[in-house]
Amino acid sequence: MLGVHRVEASAAAEKAANVRDGLERTIDELKAHIVSLCASRDEIAAKASKLKNSLDASTRQLGQEAAACAAEKAAAVKTAEEAAAIKAELEEQVAALSASGASAQKVAQEQMAALEANLKAARAETEAAVSAASSAAAAAAAVVEDMRAEVTAARDAGKVLKAELEGKVAMLDRAVQDGRAKLAEAEAAREAAVEEASKSNANLVARNGALATQLDEAEGRVEGIIATLNSEKDESERLRQECATHLGVIRARDSDLAAKEKEMNRIRSECAAEVAAMKESLGKTDEERNELLQKAAREKDALRREIERLEVIVNRIDEVEDQLLEAEAERRKLHNAIQELRGNVRVFARVRPLAASEGESCVEANHDGLGLALTAPSAKRGAQEDQQYHFSFDRVFDSRAQQEDVFEEVSGLVQSALDGYKVCLFAYGQTGSGKTHTMLGAAGEKRGIIPRTVEKVLSEAQRKSQKGWHFDMEASYVEIYNERIRDLLDAGSMHSDSHHVSHNPAGGCPEVTGVIREAVPTADAAAALVRRAAAARSVESTRMNATSSRSHTLFMLYITGEHEAAGTLLAGCLVLVDLAGSERVARSGAEGARLKEACAINKSLSSLGDVFTAISNGQKHIPFRNSKLTHLLQPCLSGDGKTLMFVNLNPHTASAEETLCSMRFASHVNTVELAKNGGGAKSKVVS
Known part of the structure; x- marks a missing residue:
């Protein structure tokens, strides 16, 4: 087979060489033809130039002869005019003389007496004058006749010359016409030759292209054959090596088999001896x-x-x-349907227990766990009595509620994060209303939502691992302080300008550039991470709270689950937010840096309210970018996720106005439905 391929390759190469030689000969012939056409063109151009020069010389000579004839004609005309002038002058003289004779006769008659003596003399003089005049007239007539003869001769000579010139002009016209005809024939011949050369060139180009295509095809076939030969060569080499390897293995096996056969013979002998002994001993x-x-x-x-x-x-x-x-999969759908029936934006209210020194409570929870009544000063001007305000929420926790009770209500949303949804829980309220206690809590049974959420996620991931699921969890912890983002897991970062909000265009979870994302394999690792972040958080003492949070903190847990057998991939996230406390500057006593912090906090909380208002009104443009907080929460608030708001309430009567503001804000959020803008929450599931 290798020899056949080589013969085919040689034949293809020889054919390609013949094609190349034929193409080169055709190109040489075309070049010779083009050279011949160029020579013919030059010869025709030389003849045309010579003919043109001859025509120009003849034209110049004819012009000179015509000019000489015109000069002679002008001279003859001038001579005739001079003769006519002389004749006229003579006639005038004759007339004058005649007039003079008449006058003299009249005078002689009138003065016959007086001039009788002079008559003869005058008559003699007159006759002499007449004789002289007659002689002069005869001479003039002779001269005129001579001039007429000369003019006639000149006219005849001019006619002859004109005839000769007209003959020459006609000859020149015929020569010019012949030259033009020859030139037209030469031009037609040249155009025909050029057209023929163009056709030949086009045919040659087409033929050249076809030959080039054939040559490329031949080269491609040759390259394919060479590649095939190389492949077969490599395959032969590989087979040779495999044969050598197999031969070595076979030889080794032969040696091993020989040894084993020897061992088997020994064992067979031993077995035969043992069988004989057993038969003998057992007697079966x-x-x-x-x-x-x-x-x-x-x-x-x-x-x-x-x-x-x-x-x-x-x-x-x-x-x-x-x-x-x-x-x-059906459970995930049903669970999501249940959560959506409850609302993609849900609001829970939680009342902080009163301190011993705070007296009576201005907030009272209804027995159904869904409503609240607040007693606060009337908003009407001049009113002295307090007014009672009533609010309803998705769930209300009174001051006796435990951390476990609270988490039990939010655990369904935690399950949604495991199912591939974006879930946001945030605590809102005035300074000192118990937000941080709700989100972080303390040790033991007082653990807040964040540690309990991590525990549930890890427990559920462990349970699902028995069904073929594998989950990975990573967490980042940031704070927003004076509209700047700080990584709480990187103590040296401070409030760096290098951290920016980043959103996946495909609808992914919220992210911050340049922050640490740590794996969360166990609950202990998560607890240590939360303690590190809490120690780095910005807190200050105010009139209303000895350890007031001066920043918004966001714990972001990224969950990825994969079921390899089912080919399913889930990607969800939990964003747990402890908002800074809203406060009135006059009551908190904020000054200097504290005043700047308070203004930044209130501005970002106001931006959060603007976002919920825009969503509630169904606006096309939602002002997420008005603050770092709303920009970071955009994926969860844009109709593509699930959101739960905790409104934490301070029941102290001195905080009734702030509590009323918080409840009104929460009531407004409770009217929002994210599906208006996003079409409902979406799970990031790849199957």
């Missing part, structure tokens, strides 16, 4: 051996039936696992 009969064989056959059948039963069980287990996966 053939019936006993048959019974043992039948027993072994029965055991074999029992084992086969057990294997078949186990295979049925395994198949059933596979079916059940498939059904469980389908049920899990």
Whole structure:
């Protein structure tokens, strides 16, 4: 086969060489033809130039002769005019003389007496004058006749010259016409030659292109054949190496088999000796051996039936696992439907217990756990009595509620994060209303939402791992202080300008550039991470709270789950926010840096309210970028996630006005439905 390919390659190469030679000969012929056409063109141009020069010389000569003829004609005309002038002058003289004679006769008649003596003399003089005049007239007439003869001769000569010139002009016209005809023929011949050369060139170009294509195809086939040959060569080399390897293995196996055969012979001999010894020692009969064989056959059948039963069980287990996966997907849908029926934006209210020194409470929770009544000063001008305000929320926790009770209500949203949704929980309220206690809490049973959330996520991930799921959790912890983002897990970062909000265009979870994302494998690791972040948080003492949070903190837990067998990938996130306390500057006594902090806090909280107002009104443009807080929460608030707001209430009567503002804000948020702008929450599931 290799020889056949080589012959084909040689034939293809020879064919390509012949094609190349033919193409080169065609190109040479075309070049010679073009040179011949150029020579013909030059010869025609030379003849045309020579003919043009001859025509120009003849034209100049004819012009000179015509000019000479015109000069002679002008001279003859001038001579005739002079003769006519002389004749006229002579006639005038004759007339004058005649007039003079008449006058003299009249005078002589009138003065006959007086001039009788002079008459003869005058007559003699007159006759002499007449004779002289006649002689002069005769001479003038002779001169005129001579001039007429000369003019006639000149006219005849001019006619002859004109005839000759007209003949020459006609000859020149014929020569010019012949030259033009020849020039037209030469031009037509040149154009025909050029057109023929163009056609030949086009044909040659087409032929050249076809030959080039054939050459490329031939080269491609040659390259393919060479590649095939190289591949076959490599394959042959590989097979040779494999054969050598197999030969070595076979030889090694032969040696090993020889050793094993030797060992088997030894064992066979030993077994034969042992069998003989056993037969001898046990003395078993053939019936006993048959019974043992039948027993072994029965055991074999029992084992086969057990294997078949186990295979049925395994198949059933596979079916059940498939059904469980389908049920899990259906559970996710139903759980999401339940959460959406409850509302993609839900509001829970929690009343802080009164301190011993705070007296009576201005907030009272209804027994149904859904309503609140607030007693606060009337908003009407001049009113002295207090007014009672009533509010309803999705859930109300009174001052006796424990941390476990609170988390039990929010655990459904935590499950949504495991199912691939974006979930946001944030605590809102005035300074000292218990937001940080709700979100972080303390040790033991007083643990807040953040540590309990991490525990539930890890526990659920561990439970699902038994069903083929694998979950990875990573967390970052940031604070927003005076509209600047700080990484609480990086103590040296302070409030860096290098941290910016970043959103995945495909609808991913909120992210901040340049912050640390730590893996959260265990609850202890999560607790240590939360303690580090809490120690780095910005807190200050104010008139209203000894440890007032001066920044918004966001704990962001990124959850990725994969079921390899089902080919399902989930990507969800939990954003747990402890907002800085809203406060009236006059009451908190903020000054200097504290005043700047308070203004930044109130501005960002106002921006949060503007976002909820825009969503509630169904506006196309939502002002998420008015603050770092709303920009970071955009994926969760844009209709693509689930949001839960905790409004924490201070029941002290001195804080009634701030509590009323918080409840009004929460009531406004409770009217918002994210599905208006986003079409409902969306799970990031890839199946």
